[in-house]
Amino acid sequence: MTPGLLGGIALVAALIFSVIGLVVILLAHFLKDRRYVDSAKRISTLALLAGLVSYGSLTWAILINDFSVSYVAQSSSIENPLWVKLVTPWAALEGSILLWALIQTAYTWLVSLRVGKSLDTWRAPVALGTLFAIQVFFFALIVFVANPFGVVPNPPPDGQGTNPLLQNHWMMAVHPVFMYLGFVGLSVPFAYAMAAMVSKQYQGWIFETRWWTLVAWGFLTAGIYTGKWWSYEILGWGGYWAWDPVENASLIPWLFATAFLHTGQVQERNGLFKSWNFGFITLAFAATVFGTFLTRSGVIMSVHAFASGPVGAWFLVFLLSVLALGLGMLSRVSSEIKDAGEVKWKSREGALLGGALLFGTFAFVVVLGTIWPLVVEAFSGAEVSIGAPFFNQVSIPLGILMLLLMGIGPILPWRNTGAQVKRNITIMLVALGIGTLFGQVLGLTIGVSLTMGLFAYNLAAIWLMVSQGVRERSSSLGIPAGQALWELASSHRRRFGSHIVHFGIALAALTIAFSQTYRVTEQRTLNIGETWQTQGMEIRLLSVTAREEANRFAALAPIEVRSISREGWGSDGVYQTRLNFYPQMDAPLATPVVKYSLYNDFYFVLMQFDQERGQWATLKIIVTPLVLWLWVAGFIIAFGTIYILWPGAARVSRHQMTPTVGD
Amino acid sequence: MTAGLRLLMLALFSLLLISPYFPNPGLAQPRPNTPPPDFPPRVYEIARELRCPACQGESTAESNAGVAVEMRRIIAEQLAQGKTEAEIRQFFVDRYGYWVLYEPPFRGYTLLVWLSPLIGMALVGFGLWRYQAAARARARTGVAGVSDEEIARLESELNLNPEQRKP
Known part of the structure; x- marks a missing residue:
């Protein structure tokens, strides 16, 4: 059996198991029969296994260079080193949604293990049902809209290659995985919240999801951090956060989740803010879908637009359903949630509420700033940009x-x-x-x-x-x-x-x-042997050469740096600045050389070079403190x-x- | 392959690749093998606030696209002529529209975005205040100290609520 066939079958199996799981768990809910819960637990295991087989087949197809599989033909290459092949499943749209769905099945399975323990049998059907429904959405999306296992009738001798931006740094191997673990992790407290609202038991879920929310929050934080790191070391502009729409989209769920982590403690302590917690967790989960919608739909121009495709509209539908379901349930039960008590501003509760106010406001600002260009264009036809200078201020x-x-x-x-x-x-x-x-x-x-x-x-x-x-x-x-x-x-x-x-x-x-x-950026062209004194450094260009590598061309311009004053401390050394040319990339990719020190960071980028005689090279330096x-x-x-x-x-x-x- | 030949190949290769990045005929394309001008830090400070017209969400300071390179050159040139930052920005606004500014103008449609922190704080604050007022009123009159859930659990234990009997 070929990996493409096996993966495709496993994918359909995962979808079928998810649908059956959803049906069975709904039966458990409406017939109030515990046996259906037990079968749903077993089905969640089967869905996880099917997801693993499908994901494993994709990796297998990439490893053996099976270009009859559409995803492999579009996003991989024989030349890729092993580690790039192992991370290729999430280097493009279809594979990354498959990873997402796989992680969702894993979370559903983990929650199913809690049934009978922290999750009682009255609430389990709704919690698991919510998770199964999410799973159905993702697998249906992969099977019908973004299938990585499409059959290529005449397999090409080599694939089109992996996005070079993703091949340049090991950080890229972990950033998307952390991001998905965080995004998907937020579905669990959301599912518990739905269960709490349906079963009208408004208090217990807050203790039970404490751990889940913090796990998701931790992964989300790690995801945002690795993204910053990658941006700093790869994109070559000396910054780590550009307030790009997709970066904002990852920040919004983080802000709501952080607000929820804080207000949840008030509910734990004295049962207050039940409705706010339902609201925050719904918004946090919805924000993860919103982020995906922005990334995948291409409605907003972004560095992340590489993963865009035909799935945008479906994510919009999914986003609206999550919001309608979460907030609809909340408005249905809100008249029943009658918190009674008083919070003094000068107390821990008061400070936590102040935190909720600030996180909520911040999220509002980021959401508005991100979508406002679209709104303005829709209403007036005028094009505006809302970017880093605005958000920073x-x-x-x-x-x-x-x-x-x-x-x-x-x-x-x-x-x-x-x-x-x-x-x-x-x-x-x-x-x-x-x-x-x-x-x-x-x-x-x-x-x-x-x-x-x-x-x-x-x-x-x-x-x-x-x-x-x-x-x-x-x-x-x-x-x-x-x-x-x-x-x-x-x-x-x-x-x-x-x-x-x-x-x-x-x-x-x-x-x-x-x-x-205190970030300083400067650019200068140096001839071989010439020195440049700036920012406490003396920079000398040693040579300009070209080299042919397995999957790219590279231009190399080694430089020697000496520190000459306090500002330049820690910059000493010989650095290999380079420009990489990838066949599948429109423009050369400058990978910066980053030299960290305890105070200033020194960042050397080769911008341009003498292509005829190799006599000169243009260098950009960026000095940033404390990164x-x-x-x-x-x-x-x-x-x-x-x-x-x-x-x-x-x-x-x-x-x-x-x-x-x-x- | 000799080093010279490789360089030549690279040159052709990059020329081929860079060419689609000049969509604006108003900007002259520099010869590929002339060194670009030197840019002092001020150029990048201004460029960071300008959007690169040909890229996907990158600023003129970051992008290596031809237009961005050309814009940086214009900034450097105008700085050397003694123009102020505001004048340089205006130059690009005249050429590309307000879209080119990453900082939206403090009026019209985008005024609302500038006010969003105040609006957000007012909205969330108002919600919190209303919630607080209601909860306080209930605490003074209602059954404080016993949660709905506790009552529900009590009811089910007393078997008053047949719906919640263990299935």
């Missing part, structure tokens, strides 16, 4: 408010404030003042100085919380401080993990302020998330948060 006040709230929120106790809190806040404000002043003394801009202040302020908040908890515990139990810290950190993972994540966010904000403010620390911050955020999720921690108290010392 509106993010500044929102970012400052978020950083202020991020420090204060965790330090406020639940329900009310106390005397110690006032002292703590005074200390934090002093840190804010000192940090800002320090920045001013260093001669930094006011915005960057303020971010330094806010970083110090958040650091002070975390220090105060940890040190006071440790002091109380060590004095009340008579144990050394180190032991008290260890015990607190291992018994209150959620709280300590959130400190770690918040620290990572504060550090990221600091690096973003520095790198966005290394942006990646460090990403690892800290990931570490904090894993710290919270690490098994053993989540299980300690599933239904009740143990009161923390100093909580």
